[in-house]
Amino acid sequence: MAVRKVIQIGHPALKAKNKEVKNFNSPTIKKLIKDLTDTMHKHQLIGIAAPQIAENYKVFATEVRNTKYRKLSKQDKLRIYINPKIIRTSKEQNVIYECCGCVGPPHIFGPGKRQKEITTIAAAFNSKFILGHLQS
Numbered sequence: 001m002a003v004r005k006v007i008q009i010g011h012p013a014l015k016a017k018n019k020e021v022k023n024f025n026s027p028t029i030k031k032l033i034k035d036l037t038d039t040m041h042k043h044q045l046i047g048i049a050a051p052q053i054a055e056n057y058k059v060f061a062t063e064v065r066n067t068k069y070r071k072l073s074k075q076d077k078l079r080i081y082i083n084p085k086i087i088r089t090s091k092e093q094n095v096i097y098e099c100c101g102c103v104g105p106p107h108i109f110g111p112g113k114r115q116k117e118i119t120t121i122a123a124a125f126n127s128k129f130i131l132g133h134l135q136s
Helices: 027-042
Strands: 047-049 059-062 079-089 093-099 109-115 117-124 129-135
Touching (some): 027 059
Antiparallel strands (some): 047 059, 059 079
16 A cells, blocks of 8 residues: 655645656656546545645546545546546536645635536546546
8 A cells, every 4th residue: 555645735746747658567657647546545535636645747546436525426436537638517606615635635625616518538547548428
């Protein structure tokens, strides 16, 4: 298990430019994905991005599931997103109640303004593509 420290707001890595992943099978990227997954589970998060553990790569992980702080009716499997891109956003926005484990403990929730719909595309770790259509 490779649990990493989740950095907090103000850390320079959170504002640094993130690098695209060129080789999905490199030992560095494989370790990063393992560290992201282990850290997300340990800290009871449902998503985490590489910059949150001070690694400036375009990689994030999600696993929408029940945690100590969330009881969800709909869950999803572990997904690893590599080099994600937003390809469409709606003009309409919603205010949703969310948490950010990067700026405080994962049990602190508050309102956040987000696009009502976002469409993304990313490479998955298994080299297939993930096309996501998210609604808030």
